[in-house]
Amino acid sequence: MKSDKYHLIIEAAITVFAKQGYYQTTVAQIAREAGVADGTIYLYFKNKEDILLQIFSFRAKQIFDRFYEAVAEAELSEEKLRSLIRSHLEAFQQDRGLAVVFQSESRQVRKSDALTEQINQISKQYRNLIGEIVEKGQDEGFMRKDLYLGLVKRFVLGAVEEVINTWVLAGGRYDLVSMADPLVDLCMRGIGTGKKST
Amino acid sequence: MKSDKYHLIIEAAITVFAKQGYYQTTVAQIAREAGVADGTIYLYFKNKEDILLQIFSFRAKQIFDRFYEAVAEAELSEEKLRSLIRSHLEAFQQDRGLAVVFQSESRQVRKSDALTEQINQISKQYRNLIGEIVEKGQDEGFMRKDLYLGLVKRFVLGAVEEVINTWVLAGGRYDLVSMADPLVDLCMRGIGTGKKST
Amino acid sequence: MKSDKYHLIIEAAITVFAKQGYYQTTVAQIAREAGVADGTIYLYFKNKEDILLQIFSFRAKQIFDRFYEAVAEAELSEEKLRSLIRSHLEAFQQDRGLAVVFQSESRQVRKSDALTEQINQISKQYRNLIGEIVEKGQDEGFMRKDLYLGLVKRFVLGAVEEVINTWVLAGGRYDLVSMADPLVDLCMRGIGTGKKST
Amino acid sequence: MKSDKYHLIIEAAITVFAKQGYYQTTVAQIAREAGVADGTIYLYFKNKEDILLQIFSFRAKQIFDRFYEAVAEAELSEEKLRSLIRSHLEAFQQDRGLAVVFQSESRQVRKSDALTEQINQISKQYRNLIGEIVEKGQDEGFMRKDLYLGLVKRFVLGAVEEVINTWVLAGGRYDLVSMADPLVDLCMRGIGTGKKST
DNA sequence: TATGAATGAGTATTCATTCAT
DNA sequence: CATGAATGAATACTCATTCAT
Structure with missing residues (x-):
């Protein structure tokens, strides 16, 4: 189990990133928001970028688990899609800061391969989830078969x-x-x- | 007519911003890419951010004029929508660098009001264009009237x-x-x- | 009590300002002279100008306290004047660097209101001190009463x-x-x- | 005879130096004030510092000629001193800009030997002039002989x-x-x- | 002569990161 | 574990000076 401070810093970072963007945010600001010393951050994170990376991987995981659950609970493909979208909107509505960070930082070109990969992986997982639902819909006869699946995924996600x-x-x-x-x-x-x- | 160097710098900036993102790009890199001295940039732009601002306002205008033309040339609403989307994709395909900059920088939270406003205005114009097409389609009977227009715009744009x-x-x-x-x-x-x- | 480094930097700045003048001095030079990193200076001073401001306000205060003491210890007006001038010369002789900075930087026209005000205030205090002595001298009958006080102050100070x-x-x-x-x-x-x- | 532009630039420089100080003034500002192009300045002056140097040497010469005249016209030492001081005050009152530049820039420590020398020479000449007057006054019996001449000169000048x-x-x-x-x-x-x- | 666009060396300042306490 | 003072590399921006026209 991760320490208290770890979560404190993650939450603080989300708050400040949401307000000012990643590059406009200083590590000192995150520390102040979290109520810890600057140096303490480096006990839990390799560097500034690692904080963003952890936000994407740690929080994304949390959220995606909810998505999978929501999709699994529904029976038919349309209901699965509805569940997915609803829980997506719910999750982001509950944590607007996180939503802002996801929306604004995930598009940024970045050097770090780790971060880019993390973000790409999340998008891909999401698209795959949609893909599975659509394929199921096609099997069930609820969804058209004359569709380029890659386009449909992006269509919905977009x-x-x-x-x-x-x-x-x-x-x-x-x-x-x-x-x-x-x-x-x-x-x-x-x-x-x-x-x-029905 | 804007000077030669102005366009040279704009193009160089698009190239480098596309590759590395705005914050990861140094003014010196833009200058080197443009083949001018660092100081020369400040003869044409107020500061680094002004370059991005000009990219959005100057180049966006160019592109939007093409969109309006394309939409105007088509007769029926569906064809207008097709024209709009096709010219959008064409424009971005022709200048991938610009596409990257638009996609990745327009979502960033930023302090500068001028830049935020510029970006918001472009999005709004685009959504309005879609809105007009949809309303026309509703008049023509090609598009459903039981739709929340605000959602439709975003649906298409997204x-x-x-x-x-x-x-x-x-x-x-x-x-x-x-x-x-x-x-x-x-x-x-x-x-x-x-x-x-038909 | 101010930190060690604060005084270290103040002294270093006086030395370098005295040698080269404020505008010819780089912050890096001050840092090197003080034996600290460039960035350290900004932990103790808002910016380069603030260093000069602090020299004037912090060191001037120290010195002026000595002047007031010296004047207070003397009885008659002439002795007060003698004490003032002697301690003035003593103070500057003891710290020639400071003397140089005072003499050369206090006349400079500058934008910063804070600095200008600080300098003007010091001059004014000094002139007031002289003024008080002269007025006492007039009461005692040692000094002429047919003098324009404003001129006398400047006469002595000059x-x-x-x-x-x-x-x-x-x-x-x-x-x-x-x-x-x-x-x-x-x-x-x-x-x-x-x-x-006598 | 110096060209028109030369004087134009000198006057412009005095105006701007007086307002902002030498280091705070850019060559471009002087050019704008003089109504000439930036590059033109370098046809008449070696560099920025040369402008200040010329102000001191060219204008100082003009003024000092007046001082010598004024002193020569008077007969007795006291009248010579009065003439000197009056013409000094007159000259500066007539051109406040020049007065400001003299007062504020002449105390500045500077690297350039040429400028320092120029300024020192002017001060020296002035003090010599006073010295001559005082010596004459001592001969005439109007001035005390028990004075350290170096001190007297500075006393008056100050x-x-x-x-x-x-x-x-x-x-x-x-x-x-x-x-x-x-x-x-x-x-x-x-x-x-x-x-x-009398 | 005169211009002013272009240059690029120079500098104040910021901030991620470290490490002695 | 926690701190926060100290570091110094990195960078946007300025401006004296040049030179092709």
């Missing part, structure tokens, strides 16, 4: 991300989760066969 | 952006423009009424 | 400063304090009534 | 300079020349024998 992004830029002032159903509806019309699941 | 983003991350190794038709098809199924335009 | 200045330019090679008595004599003839105090 | 300096700092808002008589009176009491010249 739509969800843009909805989140708009919400983030709007300052998180409205209910993000309420966008889930209309969004799924749009997606299903795009990729679905029209066959009803 | 899908396009994610397609570009994936292409960017893949190193631009395949034909981006060929994604236009399937993408429009997906979007139209999502937002269309099913009525055929 | 004479003392020029004597110091010449000594500074001469490289501090002779005994500055020995000029005190003849200087006071000259001043007293100029402003005195001729009445003897 | 008093005059401080009076000018105060006027400069006050923004030149009062009549400087009117200080001449009281100032001479003070000096004469200090150094004179009391014998009346």
Whole structure:
């Protein structure tokens, strides 16, 4: 089990990264926000970038576990998609800081291979999850088979991300989760066969 | 007419920003890439950030003019949407560097109000363009009227952006423009009424 | 109590400013002279100008306290003037570097309001001290009453400063304090009534 | 005869140096003030410092010629001293910018030997002029013979300079020349024998 | 002569990282 | 484990000077 301070620093970093962006944030600011000394950070993290890396890997893992659960609980493909999107929006609505960091930092080109890889892996996992759902939908006859799967994955992911992004830029002032159903509806019309699941 | 050096520097900056990101890029690197002295940059730009600002405002204008033309040339709403998306993909395919900069830097949280505003304005214009097309489509009976317009705009924009983003991350190794038709098809199924335009 | 390093840097700065002048001195030179890293300076001073400001305010205070003491210890006005001038010359003779900095930097036109104000305030205090002595001298009948006080203050201050200045330019090679008595004599003839105090 | 532009630049430099000080002034500012191109300055001056050097040597010469004239026109030593001081104050009152530059830049420590020498030479000449007057006064019996001549020179020079300096700092808002008589009176009491010249 | 665009050396300042306590 | 003072490499920006026109 990770120490108390570790989580303290992670949370502080998310807060400050969300407000100012990674490069605009100093390690000293994170330390102050976390209420620890500058040097203490280096007891838990290799360097500044490692903090961001851990945010992506540690927190992403937490969140993805919820996604998998949500998808597993649903039966049919459409409901799985709905569950996925809803829990995605829920997770980000619950932690807007994290949402901001994900949205704004994941697109940044970076030198560190470790970080790039981490981010790419997360995206890939997410797309794979969508891919599995769509394939299941195709098997069930709820989703069109004449679709380039790679495009469909991005189509769904892009739509969800843009909805989140708009919400983030709007300052998180409205209910993000309420966008889930209309969004799924749009997606299903795009990729679905029209066959009803009930 | 802007001076020769101005464009030289803009192009150099796009190249280097695309490769390393804004914060990882030094002014000296831009100067070297442009083949000018460090100080020369400050004859044409107020500071480093101003270069990015100019890229967004100057180059975005160029590109947006093409978008408006493309949309204007088409007759029916679906064709307008197809034109818009195709010219979007074309523009970014032709200048991958610019695409990378747009995709990765536009999401960054930043202090400068000027830059944030510039970026927000571009996004808004784009969404408005989509909005107009959809409204026209609703009038023509090609697009559903039971849609929350704000969501539709983001839905389309998000899908396009994610397609570009994936292409960017893949190193631009395949034909981006060929994604236009399937993408429009997906979007139209999502937002269309099913009525055929021919 | 101020840290060790603070004084180390102040002394180093005085030395280097005295040798090369404020604008010709780099922060790196001060750091090297003080035996600290460049960055360390910014732990104790806001910026380069702040060092000069602190020299004026911190060291001036030290010295002025001595002046007030010296003046207070003397009884009659002429002796007070003699004490003031002697301790002034003594102080500057003891720290020629400081003398040089005071003489050469205090006349410079500068943007910083804080610095200008600091310098003006010191000059004013000094002139006020002289003013008080002269007024006491007038009461005692040792000094002429037909004098424009503002002129007298400057007359005395100017004479003392020029004597110091010449000594500074001469490289501090002779005994500055020995000029005190003849200087006071000259001043007293100029402003005195001729009445003897003994 | 020096070209038009030469004087134009000299005057412009005096104006800007007076306002901002030598080190705070850029060559471009001088050029703008003079209404010439940056490069033009280097047709008339070797470098930035040369401008200041020329101000001291060219303008000082002009002024000193007036001083010598004024001193020559007077008969007796006291009147010579009065003439000198009055023309000094007059000259500076007429060109406050020049006064500021003289007062503030002449004390600065500088690397350039040429400039330091120029400034020292001017001061020396001035002190010599005073010296000659005092010696004449001693011959005539108007001035005390028990004075260390080096001190007397500085005594007078210092008093005059401080009076000018105060006027400069006050923004030149009062009549400087009117200080001449009281100032001479003070000096004469200090150094004179009391014998009346009429 | 005159120009002003271009140069690039020079510098104040920041900040990730270390390490003695 | 925890601290935070100290470090010094890194970098945006300025400006005196040059030179092709």
